[in-house]
Amino acid sequence: MKEILVHVGRQTIETAVMADGRLIEYDIEEAAGGKLAGNLYLGRVENVLPGMQAAFVNIGLARNAFLYIDDVLHPHLERQPKKKPSIAELLRPGQELIVQIAKEPHGGKGARVTTHYTLPGRYLVYMPHADYVAVSKKVADDRERDRLKEAGELIRQGEEGIILRTAAEGESCERLREDVEFLRELWREIEAKAAGAAAPCELHRDAGLMYRLVRDTLDAGTNRIWIDNAAAHEELRALIGSMAPSKLDCVSLYDSREKGLFEQHGVRAQLEQAYGREIRLPSGGSLVWDQTEALTVIDVNTGRYVGTTDLEETVFATNIEAAEEIARLLRLRDTGGIILIDFIDMGDERHRTQVAERLEMLARQDRTACHVLGWTRLGLMEMTRKKVRRDATLRLYEPCAACGGRGVVYAGAGRMRDGG
Structure with missing residues (x-):
């Protein structure tokens, strides 16, 4: 059963997609609209850097946007020149052009833009x-x-x-x-x-969160849509009436005063678990999730799971379960960039193939471009997932001021003196 939940707060709109009671997608946006990816701008080229085959474009944000040559050439590969020209042949400082944000600004980096408009x-x-x-x-x-x-x-x-x-x-x-x-x-x-x-x-400006929800998420498999704000309920019905009228009967206003919509469906509890560093698997195994700006590393452990037959079967069962949970969490956390998964070592080559195939099948179901590249020479599973926005974890949580996001507590000089 697939349910879509929409919680309208004072300053934000939150959406959650549930499949048989499990949270598979989550998004949050300022009610005034805080998403930049997909927006189109008239920009002015500030710098052209032939050595980087790129240009920096002023689009009115705090930092200039980055425009790579591949995003300037024709979007159809067959229409591109066989020999890539210099970016200086295509752009000049002061030139004005329409660009679209492909990747939102993050940290000290400006947005990445493209002329391949969609x-x-x-x-x-x-x-x-x-x-x-x-x-x-x-x-x-x-x-x-x-x-x-x-x-x-x-x-x-x-x-x-x-x-x-x-x-x-x-x-x-x-x-x-x-x-x-x-x-x-x-x-x-x-x-x-x-x-x-x-x-x-x-x-x-690209459409707001509720419009995108109807456009991108609502499908034939959706059984129920709950929304907890009367005015937004009418807006949502109007959107569905124009875009997917056959689904109008699925929309319901949630007006219980005893418990909030997300609390009623366990969304908050599932978010807390999904966004932690260690995620428990139903069987008793676990995932340890470590992340940098460009790279995510996931370690799979058997934990308390001891299986019922032999070690190889126990390991295989844990890895299959981990592959399914990782695919769900990549969508839920909106993780992008390079992903390395350290599955538990398997001696049976057939099991390695089955784990890879299972992950590939799940990756194809992801609405964001996601590719399983296979096993590395060190036995790690390598994946990539398109990075458009900041990881959802970073949109919900801020790094700890005490440890700077390292997740450790300073032992202090006293422990060193005591021989710790």
């Missing part, structure tokens, strides 16, 4: 200059994939590009055409605004 709709992603049609890998049926690709070719114009999303499965060509016409008109408005503006300025 405007997501309910059924498809519109790309004004990509010149190709693609279908979501989650659409498994070959005939349906062919039908959608054919429909995409019919409804696109000129050099437009289209990616048909999973929600497009089974939808009519006319419904897809309505989606692309809306997004095409939106892009024309963005271009018109840019033509009459002076850089740096914001041209388009």
Whole structure:
């Protein structure tokens, strides 16, 4: 059973997606809108650095945005030159151009931007200059994939590009055409605004959290949507009525005064457990989760789990369970970058293959681009997951002022004197 929960606070909106009572996705956003990824700006090139094949673009934020040459070249690989030119041949200081935030600013780094523009709709992603049609890998049926690709070719114009999303499965060509016409008109408005503006300025802000929830998360498998604010309940019904009218009956207002919506469904307790350094597995094993800015390392331990047959089977069962929990937590924590998993050593090569295949299958279900690269020579499982925003843990928690986020307590000089 899949349920979507929406908690509207005074300053924030929180959403949680539950599958059979387990939390699988969580997001939080300021009610006024705090998300930057997906926003479009008219920027001004400040510096061009041929040695880095990159440029820094002023888009009006505290730090200039980083624009790499691959994000300046044509979005269709077949349309790119065989020999990559110098960035200085493509951009010059003072030049104005439309850019879109692909990765939000973090720490001392500015945002990463691109000229490969994407405007997501309910059924498809519109790309004004990509010149190709693609279908979501989650659409498994070959005939349906062919039908959608054919429909995409019919409804696109000129050099437009289209990616048909999973929600497009089974939808009519006319419904897809309505989606692309809306997004095409939106892009024309963005271009018109840019033509009459002076850089740096914001041209388009991506939709708020509730809109994205309906657009990206609501699907045929959703059984119930709970929201705990009457005004927001009407707004949500209006959104669903226009985008997925068949799901209107799923929407309910939660108005209990005894217990909050998230507390009633155990969201807070599950967040506390999921965002800890050590995460217990149902069998008694555990995960130890350590994270830096670019790298996440996950260690799998058997813990109290002793199995019922032999050591190899115990290890295999723990690793399979760990793979499933890791896939869930990557989505829940919105972890991005390089991920290394130290599974417990397995002697049976078939078991190693099965663990890798299970992880790959779960990664394909992730809405964020996620790739399992396989076993390293040291026996670690290597993965990557697209990094768009700060890890959800960092959006909810601040590093401890005493230890600077290292999670240790200073023993003090007295312990050293005592021979500690």
